Amino acid sequence: MRIDVITIFPDYLNPLREALLGKAVERERISVGVHDLRTWTHDVHKTVDDSPYGGGPGMVMKPDVWGEALDAVCPPAAETSPRLVVPTPAGRPFTQDLAHEWSREPWLVFACGRYEGIDQRVVDEASERMPVDEVSIGDYVLVGGEVAVLAMVESVVRLLPGVLGNPASAQQDSFSDGLLEGPSYTRPEVWRGRPVPDVLRSGNHGAIARWRRDKALERTWRRRPELLDALPEGALDRKDREA
Numbered sequence: 001m002r003i004d005v006i007t008i009f010p011d012y013l014n015p016l017r018e019a020l021l022g023k024a025v026e027r028e029r030i031s032v033g034v035h036d037l038r039t040w041t042h043d044v045h046k047t048v049d050d051s052p053y054g055g056g057p058g059m060v061m062k063p064d065v066w067g068e069a070l071d072a073v074c075p076p077a078a079e080t081s082p083r084l085v086v087p088t089p090a091g092r093p094f095t096q097d098l099a100h101e102w103s104r105e106p107w108l109v110f111a112c113g114r115y116e117g118i119d120q121r122v123v124d125e126a127s128e129r130m131p132v133d134e135v136s137i138g139d140y141v142l143v144g145g146e147v148a149v150l151a152m153v154e155s156v157v158r159l160l161p162g163v164l165g166n167p168a169s170a171q172q173d174s175f176s177d178g179l180l181e182g183p184s185y186t187r188p189e190v191w192r193g194r195p196v197p198d199v200l201r202s203g204n205h206g207a208i209a210r211w212r213r214d215k216a217l218e219r220t221w222r223r224r225p226e227l228l229d230a231l232p233e234g235a236l237d238r239k240d241r242e243a
């Protein structure tokens, strides 16, 4: 997978070179290009934004600069086009399902804007030649899209074959079965007077699976009840309903 990020804060994307993601780059599971948007300005101040038409607070990012940047990073004449991802608080929710969908893409380009946004014509024009997803990573407002890109890239790249040490981890993610993951425990057996639940040390794998499922259902019911309503028909069996 090829990943390109266009940003006015290229150093903000340095974590993409670290740890798990850094290994994925080293192993050529992904190639990462980070591009400074100011490269495509032509004034001495390298201006990337301007006041919003219609008035209002903040600044909006200029379409001409973004247009040149996107033309350079994903040339219109090229035979392949990327999926363009634009983080915004006004986007559709980014979910684990979307991470799985994107993990099958050969090329993703992320456009990091300000929270007041990028001139809408940039997305409108790009949509004529590539798929564009305007997505939100949650109902809160960041200053820029860079943090959102780090989160989304990490959640997508960890799903690629050969990136996670144990592929089973991605299979047992929270949300993979529509529920939140239940509690986890490791040594010591007793910590500050708190023992590990007996069932987890019983060696009875059926009982352990049942206990874990019950804890996942309980946690989901307490913290995210709407996820239970969104489960497909038949996802909960009789024992689940008794939990």
Ligand SMILES: Nc1cc(-c2cccs2)n[nH]1
Pocket (backbone or CB within 6 Å): 087, 088, 089, 112, 113, 114, 115, 116, 135, 136, 137, 138, 139, 140, 141, 142, 143, 144, 145, 146, 148
């Ligand atoms: N979910 C979300 C995205 C954002 C921003 C994207 C770009 C600038 S601020 N804030 N919150």
